Amino acid sequence: MTALPYDDTVEQIQEDEARLTQEIVARMAAAQARNAERHRHAHRDAHAKSHAIVKGTLAVHANLPPELAQGIFSQPREYEVVARLSSAPGDIHSDEAPAPRGFAIKVMGVQGERLLPGLGGHNQDFLMVNFPVLAFGTVQDYPRFLTLLEANADAPQALQRAVAAAARGIENVVERLGGTPGATVQGLAQKNTNMLGETFHTQAAIRFGNYVAKLSLAPWGELQGLNEQPIGEGFSAMRDALTSHFAKQGATYELRAQLQTDRAAMPVEDASVLWDEKASPHRAIATLRFDIQNPYSPERQVYGDDHLAFNPWNGVAAHRPLGSIMRVRRPAYESSTAQRHRLNALPRREPGSLADIPD
Ligand code: HEM
Numbered sequence: 001m002t003a004l005p006y007d008d009t010v011e012q013i014q015e016d017e018a019r020l021t022q023e024i025v026a027r028m029a030a031a032q033a034r035n036a037e038r039h040r041h042a043h044r045d046a047h048a049k050s051h052a053i054v055k056g057t058l059a060v061h062a063n064l065p066p067e068l069a070q071g072i073f074s075q076p077r078e079y080e081v082v083a084r085l086s087s088a089p090g091d092i093h094s095d096e097a098p099a100p101r102g103f104a105i106k107v108m109g110v111q112g113e114r115l116l117p118g119l120g121g122h123n124q125d126f127l128m129v130n131f132p133v134l135a136f137g138t139v140q141d142y143p144r145f146l147t148l149l150e151a152n153a154d155a156p157q158a159l160q161r162a163v164a165a166a167a168r169g170i171e172n173v174v175e176r177l178g179g180t181p182g183a184t185v186q187g188l189a190q191k192n193t194n195m196l197g198e199t200f201h202t203q204a205a206i207r208f209g210n211y212v213a214k215l216s217l218a219p220w221g222e223l224q225g226l227n228e229q230p231i232g233e234g235f236s237a238m239r240d241a242l243t244s245h246f247a248k249q250g251a252t253y254e255l256r257a258q259l260q261t262d263r264a265a266m267p268v269e270d271a272s273v274l275w276d277e278k279a280s281p282h283r284a285i286a287t288l289r290f291d292i293q294n295p296y297s298p299e300r301q302v303y304g305d306d307h308l309a310f311n312p313w314n315g316v317a318a319h320r321p322l323g324s325i326m327r328v329r330r331p332a333y334e335s336s337t338a339q340r341h342r343l344n345a346l347p348r349r350e351p352g353s354l355a356d357i358p359d
Contacts, residue, residue, distance in 0.1 A: 001261035001279060003067045003211045010212055010260075010268050014324045017348070021328045028090075029185045029335050033154065035091050042340035043305070045332075047086040049093065051195065052295035053304030054243040055354050058255065062288045065077055068257060070209025071318035072110045073285050080108045080354045081288060083196060083305050085242065085295075088129065088147070093120045095231060095238040101130045101195040101270040103217060104310035105288070108353055111317035116184045121350025124315040125238040128200035128217055137204070137272030139324040152264055194241050196251055197226025204271040205260065206312075212260040212268060214275055214352045216282050238353050243296050253352075256282035268323040299358035306344055309337040 014020075033047035043049075062076035072079075087093070090102040105125040114122075136145040200217040219226065226245075231237045245251070258280050260266045268277040294300070311333040312321045321329065341348050351357060 003259035003261055003280075004263060005210055006207055006212050010263070011327075014269065016169070017139050017327070017329065019337060020143065021331060023062070023337050024139070024142055024146065024328055025177055025331045026332060027143070027150070028332060029339060031090060031146075031150065032336060032339055034153075036343050039092075043092070044086075044340060045085075045089065045106075046090045047088055048090050049087045049089070050084055050301065050305050051095075051101075051236075051238040052083075052085040053300045053308070053357075054083050054085070054246065054247065054251075054295045055293060055357055056083065056251075056290035057265050058286050058288050061091060061284060064285060068260060068283060069209060070211060071207075071316060072107060072112065074178045074209070075259075079110065080107070081353065082308070082351065082357050083288075083290070084306075084308060084310065087262060089159040089240070091153070092127050094235045096192070096233060098192040101198060101200075103128045103130075103195075103198075103200040105217075105353070106308075106310060106314075106349065110278075110316060115195035115313050115317055115320055116311075117316055119311070119314050119348075119350065121352065122312075123350055125310045126202060126203055126315075126319075127213055127310055127313060128215070128310050130195065130198040130200050132201045132214075132216070133274050134203040134271040134325060137270045138164035139328050141324065142328065147338070160281070180191045186196055191267050192231055194226040194229045194231055194245070195244065196223050196245060197229070202312075203269040204326045205322045206326075207318060207322060208257055209318050210270070212322060213257040216256050216258065217253045218256060220254055220287075221252070222249055224252055228289050238240070239296055239320055246290070246295045246350065248292065250289065253288040253292075254284045255288055257285050258282045269323045271323060286340065294359065297359060303358050306340075306346055307349070309333075309341075309348065311337065314350070 007202035021155050028045045058079045060076050060079045083103060083105045086100055086102040104125065104127045109122050110124045125237055127318055136142045197219050202215045205212050205214050231241045234240060261280045265279065312326060313330045
């Protein structure tokens with residue numbers, strides 16, 4: 001199947017989108033303010049708990065075919081990268097409760113027209129989670145997810161059940177559409193294993209130069225099988241597992257693009273629809289490499305949690321986020337980042353290179 005060219009008609013503004021967007025951002029900001037009041041410190045409104053902040057490199061593969069040599073991947077070159085590995089809830093809970101895991105990467109020093117020049121810097125962020133789809137994948141569905149979170153905000157155990165319910169939501173959505181739910185989705189509610197072995201996904205689509213794609217990050221070499229390894233006990237068991245991993249060895253991932261080859265079966269407006277890998281496989285575009293390091297020194301943690309911000313809209317026009325769930329993320333991340341930097345009295349500054357990230 002051939003990749004379909006990008007044009008502006010891949011996106012359609014949804015019914016009531018402006019009002020729903022406002023409602024979502026306001027409800028998330030209120031939850032974040034409540035948490036900040038309780039902790040006397042502001043965290044992210046989602047993915048509040050980090051497990052590692054790692055420095056690495058992203059090497060774009062040489063001789064990519066023209067449909068993959070797009071945007072920041074158009075030339076074989078090596079970029080510096082900082083990544084923050086996290087759990088999805090908007091508050092700090094024990095790692096003994098399974099949760100969706102996040103993997104955000106900031107590719108530094110990219111060229112191209114910026115989506116939001118006001119953010120400053122020359123970086124491209126890609127934010128990924130360890131499922132291929134987002135259960136509440138439209139601006140109309142997302143408020144239901146917030147209701148689930150709000151109802152369980154004060155009870156981590158109940159929150160765990162809410163997360164499990166969300167996972168079932170994902171399965172239902174996938175099953176309704178005739179797809180096969182992936183092992184990660186099926187295992188979400190019970191599995192609590194080393195996140196380094198997971199495969200991470202943008203879930204929603206992005207512009208991929210002249211095309212449209214979803215990206216994924218797949219573990220390589222020594223990481224394969226780690227997603228079967230339980231992380232053990234302890235409030236910060238994931239951080240401990242990641243810190244002991246990076247004390248002894250590095251980590252390699254393959255960054256891959258799944259190009260849109262069918263507008264109807266691979267929509268951009270509903271991020272709950274799984275794009276069939278048989279119709280369009282995930283194809284390697286770059287190698288992400290992290291060497292041995294201390295991923296959680298006090299300096300690293302404070303920088304990663306309080307100073308650093310990741311945002312799917314922090315990037316170039318060639319990789320513009322697409323679809324209603326991506327459009328709502330534009331004000332949502334701005335609101336969360338602005339509020340936490342304001343409450344923590346910290347300036348907002350994009351790193352210029354790895355030299356800005358403490359060891
Ligand atoms: C499309 C699927 C999504 C993915 C893959 C995703 C992934 C992530 C990741 C990995 C982070 C942590 C970034 C970090 O380490 O700093 C994050 C943070 C966040 N996410 Fe999402 N997310 C998704 C959808 C959404 C939606 C729909 C909303 C809201 C409507 C949202 C709101 C946020 C907020 C507010 C933050 C914290 C931003 C900050 O203060 O720095 N996300 N997301």
